Amino acid sequence: MVVTRQATSSRDANEPTIRLDIGIFAYNESQSIGLLIESLGQQTIFGSMVEDIRVRILANGCTDDTVAVATKAIAALPAAIKDCFTVHDFELGGKSRTANRFIHELSDQGADILGFMDADIALPQNDTLERMLGALDEGPELMVFNSRPVKDVSFSKRSVGPIGKIIASGGGGLTDYRKSICGQLYFIKRTMADKISFPIGLPVEDGFMRAMVVTDLFSQEEDLSRLDGDFEIFHVYESITTIRALIKHQTRLIVGSSINAIIFEELNRVADSGQSISVFLKDISENEEWLQSFLSEQLPRWPYGYVPFRIGAKRIRMFRASEQRSMRTFFVLLAGIGLDLISTINANFVMWRGRGAGHW
Incomplete structure (x- = not known):
């Protein structure tokens, strides 16, 4: 099933045009996709600085009600916003396969920037996407802008028990999110994304994408100035809470x-x-x-x-x-x-x- 809709614009014709196409990767996310779509409807990016924004729900290999829940959530959005959404239901799963389809087949070829987003995150701030887009657009040498990942245990004080607290407190301390790629939410310039295709079945797409970006597909030495982020721009994700899941x-x-x-x-x-x-x-x-x-x-x-x-x-x-x-x-x-x-x-x-x- 593919539901296709036309994007609309409420911007002044004299303002600079930025075209954004966001792919939301969803595999059996019926419990979270509705909440994410609802929060997207509150993002200031709609009707703000973007001439043409499209949001694509990429339901890949789902065996639950992800597509039905997403379609219902979109229908509840304001008319001018829901017209920006598209739902795709793919029989075959796999993030690498779906990423290839998003970049090279589904996304608007006129888009300046592509957004990669997981369906199980939360956006507590309503200007997250607008600020990400502005930061990436203003940096001519910048190719990727990351959202900072924040664990729900830290953000909302969710009760996870002693083991969960130990796990949550121990992760991510040595990783610089500004010089990595967080696959949960990042924006990339189309000129860079167009060069990249993923081998089907790749277990970790983030690291692969990072290597392609910082070396411009191995045509130069690593240039970390091509990646960035901002501590104040973040999303929330569900923390791992068991030893088995952590391993x-x-x-x-x-x-x-x-x-x-x-x-x-x-x-x-x-x-x-x-x-x-x-x-x-x-x-x-x-x-x-x-x-x-x-x-x-x-x-x-x-x-x-x-x-x-x-x-x-x-x-x-x-x-x-x-x-x-x-x-x-x-x-x-x-x-x-x-x-x-x-x-x-x-x-x-x-x-x-x-x-x-x-x-x-």
Whole structure:
């Protein structure tokens, strides 16, 4: 099912035109998608600085009522706003597959900026999207602007029990969201996004996208000035509250980082050969079996197996480079090393079973 609607404009014809197309990635999000759409209807970006704004609900492989709930929530929006929304219902799931469709098939080719948003986040401030768009538009060298991720435990003091509190207090302390890409909510300039296609089944799209952006598809050394964020611009997401869920999450990150590392080696080889990486990515993104076949050819490797040592030791390197070192972050580091050890063993097992690509 695809419901298509025409966007409207309430801006002065003499104001600068910015066209924005937002994709909301939803997999079995019937419990959250309605609330997100309702909050989007309160965003100041509508009728403000955007000539043409489109919001696409990308329901991919859903087996619940995500599409029905989203359609009902859109119908309840003011007329001028709901006309900006489109609902897409795709039989096949997978964020990488859906991201390719959003960038290259569904989004308005005249859009200046594309927005990537998860369906299970909350936007407490009604000017979040407008401020993100303004910041990205005003930075000529900037390619991506991130929203700062805030855990619901910290924002709303949700009761999660002692284990949940320990987990919530320990995460994210060494990560600079301004120089990463938070897949939950970020904006990217169309000129950059158009170059990128994702291998189908990629477990961690954020890290892949980041590498493409900061190196301009491996055509230059890393340039972190192409990414940014603002502490005052944020979204809220649901915190992990159980050890089992935490290990699963960390395993996915390690698997994804390991797979990305192998792919990046191949992309460097392609770049050295003089081929266009953009064309190469487009070609492999159209082959559903490419990633699994490529991993089978490349892994395992001696002496580490499936997960390179540098990925398992990433937390230690981040701690040594961080300016936020303290007794708290040191104890978080010790706990994190134990988590990484368990998750690395688990990641090797998952990849040994051939379930790294597409499993998540």
